[in-house]
Amino acid sequence: MRLSFAVPFARRRVSRTTSRLRLFELETRNTPSTLLVDDNFTPDPTHGKFNSIQAAVNAARPHDQIKVFAGTYTEAVTITKSDVDLTAVGRSGDVRIVGPAGADIVVQVAGGAKDVDIQGFTIVGGNAGIQFGTHFDSPASASGSGEAERNVVFGYTQVGIEVIGSGSRAEVEGNVVRGSGVAGVSAPIGVQISDGARAEVEGNIVSGNLGNSTNSGVGILIFQTSNVEVERNIVFGNDQGILLASLAGAPRVTHVDVERNLSFGNTANGIALVNADNNRIEGNDASFNGFDGISVSTDPADANSVPGTATGNMIRDNSAHLNGRAGIFLASTATGNTVSRDVLRNNNTAHMTNGADAVDLSKGTGTAGTANTWSRNRFGTAIPSGLQ
Numbered sequence: 021m022r023l024s025f026a027v028p029f030a031r032r033r034v035s036r037t038t039s040r041l042r043l044f045e046l047e048t049r050n051t052p053s054t055l056l057v058d059d060n061f062t063p064d065p066t067h068g069k070f071n072s073i074q075a076a077v078n079a080a081r082p083h084d085q086i087k088v089f090a091g092t093y094t095e096a097v098t099i100t101k102s103d104v105d106l107t108a109v110g111r112s113g114d115v116r117i118v119g120p121a122g123a124d125i126v127v128q129v130a131g132g133a134k135d136v137d138i139q140g141f142t143i144v145g146g147n148a149g150i151q152f153g154t155h156f157d158s159p160a161s162a163s164g165s166g167e168a169e170r171n172v173v174f175g176y177t178q179v180g181i182e183v184i185g186s187g188s189r190a191e192v193e194g195n196v197v198r199g200s201g202v203a204g205v206s207a208p209i210g211v212q213i214s215d216g217a218r219a220e221v222e223g224n225i226v227s228g229n230l231g232n233s234t235n236s237g238v239g240i241l242i243f244q245t246s247n248v249e250v251e252r253n254i255v256f257g258n259d260q261g262i263l264l265a266s267l268a269g270a271p272r273v274t275h276v277d278v279e280r281n282l283s284f285g286n287t288a289n290g291i292a293l294v295n296a297d298n299n300r301i302e303g304n305d306a307s308f309n310g311f312d313g314i315s316v317s318t319d320p321a322d323a324n325s326v327p328g329t330a331t332g333n334m335i336r337d338n339s340a341h342l343n344g345r346a347g348i349f350l351a352s353t354a355t356g357n358t359v360s361r362d363v364l365r366n367n368n369t370a371h372m373t374n375g376a377d378a379v380d381l382s383k384g385t386g387t388a389g390t391a392n393t394w395s396r397n398r399f400g401t402a403i404p405s406g407l408q
Contacts (some may be wrong), residue, residue: 313340
């Protein structure tokens with residue numbers, strides 16, 4: 021498997037300060053309120069009116085809703101309070117949050133905040149667009165949890181939507197996450213769930229995350245974590261489409277469900293696994309990709325690949341057509357995996373070495389002398405020829 025990617029960007033600590041509330045009326049109330057933000061407002065905190073999002077966040081209390089009206093808000097927003105909802109009012113694109121020059125994260129949920137929903141915004145710029153959590157080894161006190169739903173995220177340098185660190189949890193649903201679509205110095209990631217975080221990544225459209233000859237851009241990256249659901253996403257025009265990966269010696273990716281996704285037109289693989297065990301890859305369509313539809317583990321002889329293995333994965337009921345090398349490709353380091361009921365047609369369009377509809381380069385006591393089990397698949401060509 022041709023696989024190279026940068027260590028995810030969020031390997032740094034971010035410190036934030038929280039302003040102390042100064043409004044007696046807001047500090048002493050007990051009932052939830054709706055705070056309103058409009059860039060044309062004259063600020064009136066006593067009546068819950070603000071002209072910046074961060075000012076409303078600073079004044080909010082748990083269970084409050086912050087509704088943001090049409091406009092462009094050039095600010096970086098940090099939410100460290102639980103159960104505060106941030107909602108855009110209007111049609112898609114009406115409410116834009118643009119990261120100031122040099123901004124790290126445009127909208128961040130951290131400091132142990134839970135149940136924070138971010139809905140309906142267009143979020144532009146920053147190293148990251150939306151981030152739940154703080155950094156890869158942060159304690160639960162620095163985590164962030166909630167939901168990112170129906171947002172449009174683009175213009176980021178490193179990652180569109182990220183859930184990072186033990187204790188962070190999020191639902192990432194119905195978002196459009198768009199890289200620049202141009203290969204460059206950085207290797208952007210559309211959606212990243214990493215380092216002990218948990219998430220449901222469902223119904224998103226992720227595209228245009230392209231890197232360079234050294235590092236691959238990734239549409240959806242599940243990195244050094246477990247128990248994540250990746251379902252019904254449309255992922256196209258990236259380097260790697262959906263990638264489950266860990267670095268050697270780090271916690272492996274396990275118990276991730278990748279189901280009913282459409283991953284096509286990526287320069288490398290539609291779906292790829294390395295240092296990933298006991299995951300379920302089911303009901304996906306991975307077609308028209310530059311290398312493999314579904315690629316499992318890496319070739320030890322490929323100096324450009326992250327070294328690794330993969331075992332115990334279940335790959336079934338997938339479709340993979342017209343990929344550059346293989347529909348499903350199991351490297352020599354892929355063992356103990358089960359491949360069944362997949363439909364693989366007209367692959368190896370680039371006429372690559374070891375290219376076919378179904379390829380398994382491992383050696384063992386499994387199907388056709390491989391170290392894996394193949395059954396009830398439908399395909400035209402195979403290496404070795406005894407796969408089924």
